Amino acid sequence: MSLLFQIKHFLLHKLKSGDAYSIHSPFLFEFYNQTVAYNKHFYSFVELKSLRNKLLQDQTVLHIHDLGAGSQKTRSSTRQVKDIVKNSGKQEFVAQFLFxxxxxxxxxxSLELGTSLGLTSLYLASVDSKHKVYTVEGCAATRNYAQQLFRKQKKSNVTSVLGDIDVVLPKVLEEMEVLDFVFFDANHTYEATLKYFRWCKERAHDGSVFVFDDIYWSRGMKAAWAEICADQDVMISVDFFYFGVLFFRKNQPKQHFYLKI
Ligand SMILES: C[S@@+](CC[C@H](N)C(=O)[O-])C[C@H]1O[C@@H](n2cnc3c(N)ncnc32)[C@H](O)[C@@H]1O
Incomplete structure (x- = not known):
């Protein structure tokens, strides 16, 4: 079901989506040009690509304890690092967009829900060493692997939290001074996505930005994304197919966009 569902929505998105020239909001036009259409090269991209290639060769076996919706590719409880990167890691263009x-x-x-091996956390943390990144993971083995990577990459601005997001998220949010950015990439179910959104929304401010990964992963994720976009506090929502971006800017009219990446 899932693959056909994703292909159908990928094709529909292709028909509906526009590029920078389809955007009438000056705020969003600027955002698009500074993120999707920004073609300046960053040195961190070279370093992180080389790290990704190293992980793609890594045959270390991890014992997986998945507290979420699991993988659509495997049900096995032991996985090699190289397969985790291939199957549940972010594609490079998504990680570079986040950077x-x-x-x-x-x-x-910033907050990342779902650390996995920590590759995306490293993209988030590499922009600026003063940018504090909290990342939450429920599987001890992957979290430990990620923690080692953060140490090796000397990213002391990453705080890695081990635990079930359902249990630890309220405390993490309390501990964070402000919530400027959230990347939701953990439990891809309808209920969890809405629950985490509502908890995080309580801490959001006018300039906060939320990104939801895999909004067409399943019918449940698509329904959660639609409900989130309809939320009265969400002013701008952007569907990039692979992920969705939300803004809370109160002075903007409520609008929804389909954009190409
Ligand atoms: C798609 S992966 C995250 C990928 C990572 N953000 C990246 O870009 O490389 C999802 C992760 O969320 C974790 N996860 C799922 N449900 C969780 C929960 N309820 N609490 C904590 N972690 C959870 C899984 O163990 C898995 O490692």
């Missing part, structure tokens, strides 16, 4: 987004927004404090 440019952080570079454009310059958040003070």
């Amino acid at each position: 440019r987004l952080i570079n454009h927004l310059r958040p003070r404090t």
Whole structure:
């Protein structure tokens, strides 16, 4: 079901989506040009690509304890690092988009739900060493692997939290001074996505930006994304197919966009 569902929505998105010239909001036009259409080269991209290639060769076996919706590719409880990167890691263009987004927004404090091996956390943390990144993971083995990577990459601005997001998220949010940016990439179910959104929304401010990964992963994720976009506090929502971006800017009219990446 899932693959056909995703292909159908990928094709529909292709028909509906536009590029920078389809955007009438000056705020969003600027955002698009500084993130999607920004073609300046960053040295961190070379370093992180080389790290990704190293992980793609890594045959270390990890014992997986998945507290979320699991993988659509495997049900096995032991996985090699190289397969985790291939199957559940972010594609490079998504990670690079997130890096440019952080570079454009310059958040003070960000949160990632679902660390996995920590590759995306490293993209978020590499923009600026003063940018504090909290990342939460429920599987001890992957979290430990990620923690080692953060140490090796000397990213002391990453705080890695081990635990079930359902249990630890309220405490993490309390601990964070401000919530400028959230990347939701953990439990891809309808209920969890809405629950985490509502908890995080309580801490959001006018300039906060939320990114939801895999909004067409399943019918449940698509329904959660639609409900989130309809939320009265969400002013701008952008569907990039692979992920969705939300803004809370109160002075903007409520609008929804389909954009190409
Ligand atoms: C798609 S992966 C995250 C990928 C990572 N953000 C990246 O870009 O490389 C999802 C991760 O969320 C974790 N996860 C799922 N449900 C969780 C929960 N309820 N609490 C904590 N972690 C959870 C899984 O163990 C898995 O490692």
